[in-house]
Amino acid sequence: MADKIYRINMSTLSTAVEEVPAQWQGHGGRGLTSTIIAAEVEPSCHPLGPGNKLVFAPGLLSGTTAANSGRLSCGAKSPLTGTIKEANAGGTSAQLLARLGIKALIIEGLPQEERWYSLAIDEQGITINEETELIGKGNYAVIEAMGQRIGAKTGVISIGQAGELKMSGANISIKDPDARIRSCGRGGLGAVMGSKRIKYISIVPTDKKVAIADPEAFKAANRTFAKALVDNPISQALGQYGTNVLVNIINEAGALPTRNFTTGQFEGHEEISGETMYDTIVERGGKPKHNCHAGCVINCSQVYNGPDKEYRTSGFEYESIWAMGADCCVDNLDYIAQADNLMDDIGLDTIETSVAFGVAMEAGVLEFGDGAGICRMLSEEIAQGTPLGRIIGNGAGSVGRAFGVTRVPVVKNQAIPAYDPRAIKGIGITYATSTQGADHTMGYTIATNILGVGGSVDPLSHEGQVELSRNLQIATAAIDSTGMCLFIAFAALDDANCLPALIEMINARFGINLTADDVTNLGKTILKTERAFNQAAGFTNLDDRLPEFFSQEPIAPHNVVWDIPGEKIDTFWDF
Amino acid sequence: MKITVKLFAYFRENRFLREDQDLPAGTTVGDIISSLGIDPEEVGVTMINSRHCALDQAVQENDQVAIFPVIGGG
Numbered sequence A: 001m002a003d004k005i006y007r008i009n010m011s012t013l014s015t016a017v018e019e020v021p022a023q024w025q026g027h028g029g030r031g032l033t034s035t036i037i038a039a040e041v042e043p044s045c046h047p048l049g050p051g052n053k054l055v056f057a058p059g060l061l062s063g064t065t066a067a068n069s070g071r072l073s074c075g076a077k078s079p080l081t082g083t084i085k086e087a088n089a090g091g092t093s094a095q096l097l098a099r100l101g102i103k104a105l106i107i108e109g110l111p112q113e114e115r116w117y118s119l120a121i122d123e124q125g126i127t128i129n130e131e132t133e134l135i136g137k138g139n140y141a142v143i144e145a146m147g148q149r150i151g152a153k154t155g156v157i158s159i160g161q162a163g164e165l166k167m168s169g170a171n172i173s174i175k176d177p178d179a180r181i182r183s184c185g186r187g188g189l190g191a192v193m194g195s196k197r198i199k200y201i202s203i204v205p206t207d208k209k210v211a212i213a214d215p216e217a218f219k220a221a222n223r224t225f226a227k228a229l230v231d232n233p234i235s236q237a238l239g240q241y242g243t244n245v246l247v248n249i250i251n252e253a254g255a256l257p258t259r260n261f262t263t264g265q266f267e268g269h270e271e272i273s274g275e276t277m278y279d280t281i282v283e284r285g286g287k288p289k290h291n292c293h294a295g296c297v298i299n300c301s302q303v304y305n306g307p308d309k310e311y312r313t314s315g316f317e318y319e320s321i322w323a324m325g326a327d328c329c330v331d332n333l334d335y336i337a338q339a340d341n342l343m344d345d346i347g348l349d350t351i352e353t354s355v356a357f358g359v360a361m362e363a364g365v366l367e368f369g370d371g372a373g374i375c376r377m378l379s380e381e382i383a384q385g386t387p388l389g390r391i392i393g394n395g396a397g398s399v400g401r402a403f404g405v406t407r408v409p410v411v412k413n414q415a416i417p418a419y420d421p422r423a424i425k426g427i428g429i430t431y432a433t434s435t436q437g438a439d440h441t442m443g444y445t446i447a448t449n450i451l452g453v454g455g456s457v458d459p460l461s462h463e464g465q466v467e468l469s470r471n472l473q474i475a476t477a478a479i480d481s482t483g484m485c486l487f488i489a490f491a492a493l494d495d496a497n498c499l500p501a502l503i504e505m506i507n508a509r510f511g512i513n514l515t516a517d518d519v520t521n522l523g524k525t526i527l528k529t530e531r532a533f534n535q536a537a538g539f540t541n542l543d544d545r546l547p548e549f550f551s552q553e554p555i556a557p558h559n560v561v562w563d564i565p566g567e568k569i570d571t572f573w574d575f
Numbered sequence B: 001m002k003i004t005v006k007l008f009a010y011f012r013e014n015r016f017l018r019e020d021q022d023l024p025a026g027t028t029v030g031d032i033i034s035s036l037g038i039d040p041e042e043v044g045v046t047m048i049n050s051r052h053c054a055l056d057q058a059v060q061e062n063d064q065v066a067i068f069p070v071i072g073g074g
């Protein structure tokens, strides 16, 4: 049976199942969410008004046995940036939706009444139901209730209090195989779901399988692909230390933004490093390796226990640890783990919210280093929706405006993550030109600027940065469409067998004949579609710039400023 | 000639995190790596004073040498 589009109209509380239009057939994941948003959403609409739509799409290979293919893309116009937005995450939902033959969910309109709803998906289709009991509760309460009401294997997509309160830092949570949380983190998509008054979506697993046009070719390509991932030394390091292995190398490179982006090295870096985290996890009986969806062979996630050897958090990522650690000067992994878990439960982007805390610390709202204060404010201010909680929950830009702080690290109002653009210039190009505000994952130049993957480009030089960022942003847009976790990129850059095997799997799945050039063109088309949306929403090349303070305040130890001229940044779009 | 060597990730196992060493002039980063029994194939990134360097680069008095295995994240 051909895949279908499920359309949910919250104004009329009705649903429809539609054929996939021919021009959407070749898309999945980010390519599909961005194509649908660009086709159906008026770019000038209010992100929380009736004109915006929230789209979920599994990747092209999600639901198959392809290694690492279980990412779910979520797209809308972002209330944080005002741009088009796609955020993707692991968890079980992408695979469940794909096996049910659902190519995308399109949620549109706004309910007329002040009621809350849920969506229930199973083999019979989709229904809209009123929800009362779970309103005002965190994501973990929703996951637990779904386990009891429907069954332990139910897929769950939900928002916490932050999404209900329509905060721009609100994320969308996806349940993982252990009933824990992965997040479509960036850009406030949880607020869009909250505006549509949908607390959660439940998905009942099916025995159906995704149809494969050429099963033998698919199997062979998947074997080659998985081997390239498993054999790659970076995959192996990710399994041991997680992404947090980066704290020490980015600190050593002088690019670890510290104390609200005032210096590039953090005194407490060893305390929050991947090495310390690994030792702590082993000592406390946690799990250094864990996967966010079945089929991942890299296992960058982990289970982190507290001193009492009880569970504290999982999916404990470098960017979250950097943000609460170095940026807020909290040199204690236990506070950071507690805050990470609270943010998962309340449904907040850990990057946006922690960078917002860094700005709040500069404003004197709390002291730098006050880990206990962050945890208290998360539960008592943000989750409760107090005026101060809303200011912080709306992100770093919101805090800067409310308190008159000028050192506010955002691009298009989205917080800059864990790599200082003054000391790693390639990532500055990505922050400036990304179609979705500052986001390292859009074109991860750190690989080549710092880690020596895919060649090497001096992080402090101007040379080669625009080309590097452009090539990576094009490749990333394509990978984000496949349902693949972005960490396959390390093997893809290093191992000549990896990408051809990935393309072969797409061909075998759909019975088509894509070439490497077709895939590059797909990436280019996605970027151009996204940019055209932003331009129609009022963005110009002058929005592709970093905040002023980066060109005025040198960062130690290299004592460098951001000095790539605007005209050079603009050449990014010459393709 | 006094320098400081810093090791990261699993290179620390059975070695050290940070050590001050007294080395003859002309010692290269590659020499330090061999003296530690680290397989150069496993080395991903080397830095002197927070700048990337090649294995044949000679170290100078007071240099901070950082040696990382092949790692990644994001």
Ligand code: SF4
Pocket (backbone or CB within 6 Å): A068, A090, A290, A291, A292, A293, A296, A297, A298, A299, A300, A301, A485, A486, A487
């Ligand atoms: S490598 Fe990490 S983020 Fe990627 S699929 Fe595996 S656990 Fe999830």
